[in-house]
């Protein structure tokens with residue numbers, strides 16, 4: 001040892017580092033707690049590096065299992081992170097912790113060169129360590145490199161200079177001691193630290209232990225590993241048991257049951273990432289809560305980045321929990337930048353495609369499971385059809401609907417191939433529930449003619465169907481709106497029946513109900529009921545209007561069209577009445593139609609009185 005080496009050296013940080021320290025401490029990170037994530041990540045890397053070194057260099061013995069110890073010293077107000085990784089010598093300390101241009105990780109990658117390493121590396125980043133100055137007014141690094149005889153120490157208050165000197169650190173690896181700032185002493189609470197470890201570093205592949213100067217004997221004896229230490233998503237699928245997936249699913253998400261399907265894959269190409277996703281069996285309680293964002297966690301090389309990244313997966317897949325881990329991003333990238341990041345967008349596309357493919361497969365392989373899944377999440381997935389995106393065809397491959405002619409749920413493809421109609425239309429009717437819809441007066445003609453009608457009970461369908469307008473070349477057509485295009489033979493017979501008496505009665509009703517309805521027509525859709533209401537062709541559909549009104553949305557107050565069944569006994573009777581009786585009783589037809597829509601009458605008593613009078617007449 002030369003005299004010079006033993007001396008304490010005080011060195012100025014590179015200008016860039018000084019600047020960086022300022023930025024890191026003040027603006028780059030909003031959540032201070034991530035300093036621990038960074039330090040743990042460095043320790044874990046150091047272990048990974050040493051693991052590699054010992055694999056490629058037979059002279060090195062690696063007896064001790066890797067571990068990271070975190071210790072809270074309440075009295076001295078310090079928090080230390082210790083690892084038995086590769087360690088740093090004087091030069092490393094200076095290079096790695098004094099300059100940013102030369103990241104040790106980058107050097108290491110160069111060293112690995114073409115030998116395709118089995119080690120996952122944190123590259124590119126190079127600022128993590130400095131985040132410790134967010135919570136510490138002094139940082140002491142004591143370290144001994146695996147191939148050094150002596151230890152060294154690095155110390156700084158993060159304000160322009162650091163000093164390096166030989167130290168008495170004897171163990172291989174590094175110990176980083178943070179003197180916690182006055183305002184941040186909550187980082188000396190064991191519970192809090194444990195929480196942070198679990199939150200950010202649970203799957204760091206090296207075991208993490210936590211001790212405190214205040215630990216009682218039992219706690220010391222117990223000293224359990226805090227993290228689960230497994231980046232299960234990076235493991236070989238064949239080595240993962242179902243129970244492992246299930247445990248990970250329950251721990252990482254807010255689901256308590258087992259997942260319906262595990263989706264575990266690695267994407268390689270333009271972007272590289274590994275992903276472990278789940279199709280859940282049950283609905284999360286906040287599925288429709290406006291604050292609910294997605295449940296996907298983004299990792300960069302096993303280091304947790306965010307579970308709030310909205311651009312990672314479409315909102316209509318917000319119920320999919322899991323993990324995405326990529327090496328293609330840098331760790332210190334800010335949330336705002338991530339949100340519009342091109343790599344994230346590519347991952348989003350890849351994940352979406354994959355999930356939809358898996359749902360389709362679920363439908364073909366596990367019908368029962370799929371139907372349960374669809375019941376829970378179908379309406380959410382269909383939000384994707386209300387957006388302009390390129391997933392619609394994929395969604396249509398499995399999206400199923402109730403219909404009037406089929407007791408099973410059918411896809412749109414089933415509809416057009418099994419129930420094709422010459423009008424090239426996909427008929428639908430919307431409302432609260434399937435049975436009521438089946439019994440609607442507007443369904444009568446379609447039931448008689450056995451024309452299949454989709455029974456729509458998910459409000460979302462009422463939004464995307466009119467917007468999308470067509471499936472293949474079949475037009476979505478509401479049967480409670482506008483004219484219906486009846487079969488040609490029907491057309492002739494119906495039109496012939498539209499005789500003088502009918503015409504006069506219509507004129508009469510139009511005048512009588514002019515404040516209540518937009519128009520009165522002889523119905524082509526009624527076969528057994530006396531009357532019904534429909535929306536005019538270009539107006540908002542009736543049920544949609546009710547939905548919007550119920551949600552306090554502004555809707556135009558368009559009146560509806562009253563259709564009457566001229567062959568119905570009640571109508572026949574009315575047509576035969578004297579003018580003043582017609583005036584008196586015709587209102588029944590409007591009230592009757594309202595009742596069929598499940599609406600309240602303005603004057604129910606008057607309605608029942610009129611009915612009984614008419615019957616006894």
Ligand code: ADP
Pocket residue numbers: 038042043046083085086087088096097103104105106122123124125126127128129130173174
């Ligand atoms: P990054 O880890 O992203 O490169 P950091 O600023 O966090 O950036 O760390 C800089 C470098 O310091 C690391 O690349 C590594 O070489 C070295 N280093 C940090 N912590 C440790 C540690 N616990 N053991 C060994 N080397 C470390």
